[in-house]
Amino acid sequence: MNPALWISKTGLDAQQTNISVTSNNLANASTVGYKKGRAIFEDLLYQNINQPGGRSSADTTLPNGLMLGAGAKVVATQKNFSQGNVQTTDNSLDVMLEGRGFFEVLLPDGTTAYTRNGQFSLNDEGTIVTSGMGYAIQPEIQIPENAQSITVGSDGQVSVQLMGQAESQVVGQLTVTDFVNPAGLQPMGENLYLETQSSGAPLQGVAGADGLGVIKQGMLETSNVNVTEELVNLIQAQRVYEMNSKVISSVDEMMSYVTQRL
Amino acid sequence: MDHLLYLAMSGAKENMNSLTLRSNNLANANTVGFKADLEQARAMQAFGDGLPSRVFSMTERPGQSFAQGGLMTTGRDLDVAVEGDGWLTVQDAQGGQAYTRMGNLQLSPYGVLQTSNGLNVLDDAGQPIVLPLPLEKISINKDGTIVGRPEGAAPNGMEEFQRIKLVNPDIRSVDKGNDGLFRRKDGQAEPASADVKLVSGALEASNVNVVDEMTNLIRLQRQFETQVKMMQTAQKNDEAHTQLLRLS
Numbered sequence: 019m020n021p022a023l024w025i026s027k028t029g030l031d032a033q034q035t036n037i038s039v040t041s042n043n044l045a046n047a048s049t050v051g052y053k054k055g056r057a058i059f060e061d062l063l064y065q066n067i068n069q070p071g072g073r074s075s076a077d078t079t080l081p082n083g084l085m086l087g088a089g090a091k092v093v094a095t096q097k098n099f100s101q102g103n104v105q106t107t108d109n110s111l112d113v114m115l116e117g118r119g120f121f122e123v124l125l126p127d128g129t130t131a132y133t134r135n136g137q138f139s140l141n142d143e144g145t146i147v148t149s150g151m152g153y154a155i156q157p158e159i160q161i162p163e164n165a166q167s168i169t170v171g172s173d174g175q176v177s178v179q180l181m182g183q184a185e186s187q188v189v190g191q192l193t194v195t196d197f198v199n200p201a202g203l204q205p206m207g208e209n210l211y212l213e214t215q216s217s218g219a220p221l222q223g224v225a226g227a228d229g230l231g232v233i234k235q236g237m238l239e240t241s242n243v244n245v246t247e248e249l250v251n252l253i254q255a256q257r258v259y260e261m262n263s264k265v266i267s268s269v270d271e272m273m274s275y276v277t278q279r280l
Numbered sequence: 281m282d283h284l285l286y287l288a289m290s291g292a293k294e295n296m297n298s299l300t301l302r303s304n305n306l307a308n309a310n311t312v313g314f315k316a317d318l319e320q321a322r323a324m325q326a327f328g329d330g331l332p333s334r335v336f337s338m339t340e341r342p343g344q345s346f347a348q349g350g351l352m353t354t355g356r357d358l359d360v361a362v363e364g365d366g367w368l369t370v371q372d373a374q375g376g377q378a379y380t381r382m383g384n385l386q387l388s389p390y391g392v393l394q395t396s397n398g399l400n401v402l403d404d405a406g407q408p409i410v411l412p413l414p415l416e417k418i419s420i421n422k423d424g425t426i427v428g429r430p431e432g433a434a435p436n437g438m439e440e441f442q443r444i445k446l447v448n449p450d451i452r453s454v455d456k457g458n459d460g461l462f463r464r465k466d467g468q469a470e471p472a473s474a475d476v477k478l479v480s481g482a483l484e485a486s487n488v489n490v491v492d493e494m495t496n497l498i499r500l501q502r503q504f505e506t507q508v509k510m511m512q513t514a515q516k517n518d519e520a521h522t523q524l525l526r527l528s
Contacts, residue, residue, distance in 0.1 A: 022299045
């Protein structure tokens with residue numbers, strides 16, 4: 019069958035992926051700690067139909083060849099780890115990372131995941147956990163039952179004020195983990211990321227030291243989705259999709275013209 | 281059988297080749313740094329005995345449109361667009377130098393600067409660019425020099441690393457290879473040019489003119505139908521011959 023049909027199909031596939039990525043960004047426009055993604059395309063290989071410089075006769079050569087491309091493909095979906103905006107909440111268990119790094123979360127199966135969502139809660143035992151699924155933050159921090167207030171310092175030190183005591187008591191330390199190539203992390207949903215070979219090994223450190231981000235209490239990092247940009251992407255993807263489907267209908271009409279007329 | 285049929289068939293086949301090329305442009309209307317392929321048809325005479333009426337057509341790709349695509353600002357540190365003429369140099373699968381305008385760069389886990397499809401970006405000396413990790417801040421200057429601040433360094437501790445090899449060959453001397461990368465036709469490596477300017481935090485959109493492609497799509501479709509119509513005429517002529525010669 020005519021290659022134009024398959025080429026347009028690759029174009030439709032690519033734009034379909036583009037729209038999926040864009041709609042996921044828009045759906046998460048107000049998800050705390052969400053990092054926008056984007057689809058990356060490249061042109062597929064070209065086929066030589068006529069080689070330029072090939073012989074057209076004994077003493078002449080073809081000045082221009084004919085190379086037909088095979089369409090477009092999605093090579094990657096890439097996360098953009100630029101900083102989101104600040105949302106002040108004044109909730110003592112809301113923290114945000116200003117700068118590089120991730121919080122560590124222990125999954126029920128024993129593996130470690132990483133997140134930039136700082137909406138933490140306490141579970142029934144007083145452990146600091148993520149709000150959604152209740153996964154414990156690493157290293158585990160227990161808040162005593164009779165704590166009056168919780169303070170998180172910019173270096174991640176967690177201290178509590180106990181009832182009847184004048185001095186505050188340090189109960190733990192939030193650490194910050196960074197990766198060489200955060201874009202190589204595997205997003206697993208629930209605002210969590212997993213380490214992969216391309217992200218590099220986790221580098222654990224203290225917030226604010228060695229270029230890691232600082233921790234801010236009572237604030238959240240909003241998603242870094244730029245809705246205007248996403249809407250422009252959506253328009254672009256939709257129109258390119260329409261034009262590729264127009265090619266398919268053109269080829270279809272041409273083929274049906276042949277079968278009906280001949 | 282009349283030669284008219286073969287002429288019309290070659291015309292229809294070449295129209296289909298043109299359409300394939302146009303549809304590839306449209307499929308890449310959203311590919312960063314893509315350069316639209318041009319298409320033309322040329323008359324190929326094959327005169328024999330009798331009237332000189334045997335002229336077949338042949339579709340060719342004479343080159344690419346090197347017009348600048350629109351700039352899309354992304355704000356990402358490692359996104360660069362070439363402003364005006366010029367190319368980034370990358371290492372192709374065979375280890376040679378190839379040129380591209382696809383500027384969505386990334387770092388590998390070992391600190392090698394790569395394009396998003398994993399090709400190493402080359403520096404002025406033709407070597408891959410390996411950056412010391414971890415870097416807290418990285419940016420690419422207008423002239424292609426990469427500057428970065430190692431993690432934990434003072435705010436004024438910006439260090440200068442290699443410079444991306446930017447080239448500006450005569451566009452008539454470069455050709456698109458089967459992998460979509462551009463190379464010099466004579467296979468030589470182009471020397472680095474100081475005139476090429478980069479824009480950081482932006483990407484160059486595909487330069488496919490979709491209206492142009494759609495118009496050509498209609499033209500090719502109608503031309504194809506005309507060829508089929510000619511085939512139909514050849515068929516009718518043939519039928520008329522058989523009618524004439526039939527003994528009634």
